Amino acid sequence: MTQSEQVSKKEEPAVLQSGPALPPPGTAIIEARDIGKSYGSVIALREVTTTVNAGEVTCVLGDNGAGKSTFIKILAGAHPHSDGEFLVDGEKRRFSSPREALALGIATVYQDLAVVPLMPVWRNFFLGSEITKGWGPFRRLDIAKMKAITKSELAAMGIDLRDVEQPIGTLSGGERQCVAIARAVYFGARVLILDEPTAALGVWQSGVVLKYVAKARDRGLGVIFISHNPHHAYPVGDRFMLLRRGRSMGNFPKAEMTLDELIQMMAGGAELEQLSHELARQLPDSEVARELESDVAESHAGSQTSEQSDESSEVSEGSRP
């Protein structure tokens, strides 16, 4: 892993967006206690409790409509919560804008990646946190420096761009995702919230993204990884929080849960089994049906397959086609 060594050996970034420093690994940065959110009479989320520790990955899992988006919007400062307590570094907070969250080092990489497609890569990288030089009316962007930093930061992440001047819309989905993660890490994020980072990616690109999640974790960041895919979440996660219909189904440290239990729990065991039978009858050749069937069979067989490697790097290496 020469690349990760390069990252960790790198000097302190020139610009740090977050005020507070990174606490030692294992310390809780974010704590949510019975957090809830209602939009008028619609209750989107209720009584959700979880912790995000420095140097650990907390996975938030759930199907569509389970309340994952609402939960991250609260953490990211896009919407304030309506019930419960939300603590950052042990202090109660209630964000009214993403800027407040950013100031505490909570950075979010959204599904749409928060990039402006027509703007060059380097302008996107520094958008909202531009480096300037000069004074007064002559204060101007330090373009050469920003271009150089963008290029070297991306190279350290394994993205080798010909030209950082190209519009970011010309990059592939995985590359854009990595640019967004690299940006958050560079700007001194302490907590990285990743919203379905692998949802739209192929196998190899998902592996690359998971590798950067692990890399961010190894740098001591707290990571919140939102996903509906337990296969992606399990290898990198240290703690799993399951959401279902706006409610938390509990927090589980990795030691207490196998991948198969996780899958079972997410889908609701009996329902999954039923579905697999139905699909098998109607679409005997369907890949989904076969996958479901094997999932069900595995979980019935017990937890002997649970000795999944913790080494997240293996995921990325192993998933290369």
Next chain:
Amino acid sequence: MSTTAPPVEEQQRPPADRDERVGEHAWLAAFLRRPEVGAAVAALLIFLYFAFTTSAFARPSGASTWVFESSSLAIMAVVVAMLMIGGEFDLSAGAMTGTTGLITGVMMSHWHINVWVSVLTSLVVALCIGFLNGVLVMKTGVPSFIVTLATFFVLRGVNLAGLKAIINQVSVVDFQSASGYSAGNKVFGSYIKVDLSWLPWVDVPGTGILRVYAATWWAIAVVLVATWVLLRTRAGNWIFSAGGAQVSARQVGVPVFRTKVGLFMTTAFGAWIVGMLTLFKTTTAQSTTGVGQEFVYIICAVVGGCLLTGGYGSAVGAAFGALIYGMVHQGIVYHGWDSDWLFSILGAMLLGAVLVNNFVKSRAERLR
């Protein structure tokens, strides 16, 4: 295309200033990709066409008219282009040039107030209107097209009814007696004569003098400042991002509200400059001044390479758009054509420019 996992030896190579995969002729491609290049080429062609088909167009004395018209138009085109890059429209910009001129004119002619006080009062009013436009657009979420259309009609009514209520006429004249007028005229209404009789095509004596009005200097200053802001400052970055992807911009911490309200105020500032320039050059202000010009500004910006959808464009391009408009407008007159055709030409020009821009945009978004 770039790769996600280059071999290790490639990683350790010291980064060169320019990547070897970027070809020698990249500067040419980069040049052609600039939003203003198309408008610059079109402006040159139009100049050559009128210069060769009419006798007066290229003579310095004849050029004075279109240089002046293009200049005052360029100021508005540039500020409207900035607003459009930021993703918004301002249909009240035209009427605002009238409002500012009328306020200053009435204060000077009717109440005999010092020129500078009158000039600054209209500036404050313009900035307030711009601020109001911006806040309304951002707070209500109503498209700026509608909000500023409302402002446009309100201003149009105020320009007419307000003026009649105060001075009982529909135009302001006779303010040369106001104190400080000559100084105000120097800043906004004066011109210098440039002797260009040495140009080879000046064949009639007395036509070699080019009058460069104050508007031209203002226009050059506005283009330079706008280009500087757009390309070299944080505010410029914010403008492009607010227009290109507002939600994303907000997510990464760009103060979108401040940026857009600032843009509306900048547009109002431009309208104030043009209002003053028109007032002091023509020494009159009509209640209908500027009405109908708002679309001309937008057309100039689009002809200059701005996308109607925001996030892309340039100040220099918008200035070239204004130059094209000014040259076509006066060229038609010099040609002896019926100038009523101007609007049809404008419409065709707008459609053509939009199609070209969309083509350029899709090229920019695709692979290089």
